[in-house]
Amino acid sequence: MKKTIIPIISGITLLSCIFALHSCGNSDINSIQDPHFDIETGAPLDTFDFFVPKRPTSAKLYIETSGSMNGFFRANQSNKFKKTVWSVFSGLQHVTDNTIHTMSNAGDIDSPIDFSTFKNKMNRGEFVSQTDTHIPMMLANIISNIDPNKDEVAILVSDMKYSPMGKDAAPNIDQYQEQIRNLTARHNYGVAFVCAESEFLNNANAVVMENSPYYYIIIGKPENVAAIRNDIMTWCEATNSFVESADMGMNYKNPPYAIHSIKNGMPHSDYPNNVITTFSRDVSDTCSFVVRVDLTGYPAGLSPEQLDSCFNATTTYGAGITHNIIELQDDHHVKGQFERKAYADYQIKVFDIPLDDEVVEFTFNNRPFDGCYNVRFNEILSAQAESELDKTFSFNKFIEGHYNARHNIFDLEPGKEAQYEPRHARILISHNY
Numbered sequence: 001m002k003k004t005i006i007p008i009i010s011g012i013t014l015l016s017c018i019f020a021l022h023s024c025g026n027s028d029i030n031s032i033q034d035p036h037f038d039i040e041t042g043a044p045l046d047t048f049d050f051f052v053p054k055r056p057t058s059a060k061l062y063i064e065t066s067g068s069m070n071g072f073f074r075a076n077q078s079n080k081f082k083k084t085v086w087s088v089f090s091g092l093q094h095v096t097d098n099t100i101h102t103m104s105n106a107g108d109i110d111s112p113i114d115f116s117t118f119k120n121k122m123n124r125g126e127f128v129s130q131t132d133t134h135i136p137m138m139l140a141n142i143i144s145n146i147d148p149n150k151d152e153v154a155i156l157v158s159d160m161k162y163s164p165m166g167k168d169a170a171p172n173i174d175q176y177q178e179q180i181r182n183l184t185a186r187h188n189y190g191v192a193f194v195c196a197e198s199e200f201l202n203n204a205n206a207v208v209m210e211n212s213p214y215y216y217i218i219i220g221k222p223e224n225v226a227a228i229r230n231d232i233m234t235w236c237e238a239t240n241s242f243v244e245s246a247d248m249g250m251n252y253k254n255p256p257y258a259i260h261s262i263k264n265g266m267p268h269s270d271y272p273n274n275v276i277t278t279f280s281r282d283v284s285d286t287c288s289f290v291v292r293v294d295l296t297g298y299p300a301g302l303s304p305e306q307l308d309s310c311f312n313a314t315t316t317y318g319a320g321i322t323h324n325i326i327e328l329q330d331d332h333h334v335k336g337q338f339e340r341k342a343y344a345d346y347q348i349k350v351f352d353i354p355l356d357d358e359v360v361e362f363t364f365n366n367r368p369f370d371g372c373y374n375v376r377f378n379e380i381l382s383a384q385a386e387s388e389l390d391k392t393f394s395f396n397k398f399i400e401g402h403y404n405a406r407h408n409i410f411d412l413e414p415g416k417e418a419q420y421e422p423r424h425a426r427i428l429i430s431h432n433y
Helices: 001-027 069-074 082-096 114-125 134-145 171-187 222-238 304-308 375-380 395-410 416-420
Strands: 058-064 099-104 150-156 190-201 208-222 242-250 255-263 273-275 285-296 311-315 320-331 341-351 359-364 426-430
Touching: 058 134, 069 082, 069 208, 069 304, 082 114, 082 150, 082 190, 082 222, 099 114, 099 222, 134 150, 134 171, 134 208, 134 416, 171 208, 171 359, 171 395, 190 222, 208 222, 222 242, 222 395, 242 375, 255 375, 311 320, 311 341, 341 359, 375 426
Parallel strands: 058 099, 058 150, 273 426
Antiparallel strands: 150 208, 190 208, 190 242, 255 285, 285 341, 311 359, 320 341, 359 426
């Protein structure tokens, strides 16, 4: 009897183990039935677009040649302006029609000139003039010439000093801000600027200001604008003339992200950035991991304090949660190449999980760093008169016009602002696999 009973018992035990292992291996990963994940596999059910910079296939180049720009264009004098402008324009030549447009007076677009002619005229001082500037009309003409069916950007080089009524007349700055606001509200393009500095020369070709600001204004689809902003910023850094860059009217959607350095859990083999499996209370009451947020599409120079206020993380089912920045990188020449790599690492700690599983929700919102500039650029914005060569009269109103236009658009219809807000990214922490 014993010899026959033992094999039976052993067989039953073996079958039980196999069944238990089989059951464990096929347990629902989403045991809490959170509606944002598949119950059985844990597959994320939400879909949304990530904001990824994309270099344009076409670019149109414009440069202002009004009287206020004369100090940059004086003949037979090398300066950072000429070096950087040529570096930027020649760097973009391969996506142009091999022409450059000058602009002056009422914002009219002059006849195109080829690259070689432009370079010779710039070096000989042939763009020195006595014409006035009307920035809103310049921008309106530039925007109307962007092909909406292409990945096309327009780049304007200008000192952005608003003086539509001549040098002896005081422009109505409040009206200027309204003009920019109304212009921006009529198009859906993203806008960015890169501020650079250069020597400014007088009539005798003597340097009267070592660091006089001017701008590269970039207009187009947001992902194209972000890529060209990064490139122009790097070109300006190469000539030691970069001051600041910022974006206006950009729909960032969501930044790409990735999870790494998981403690007390494993990344899901199919959804490593959305699901953490095999969390175990027997190991620890805490599951920690790092969320790497890709900042390549965002402006440079962001501080840890700004980035910390951009990031918000919560739990869905009552667990405790903390987060902090543990690493910040912004490299504009990755491995010697002309590429930017920028990211922030946020360490997330989830503890006291009340159920078998938990869901972490997080957002990254760019609004906390809107209008946050470095000390030098804040000085540039403080100009009280056009004659201040180390500053830019009226550029603060240009920026305000863009921001006010975007806020007005957000508020046109209830809920429309959600189109411009980042959506919640979610990470499922599961004890099963």
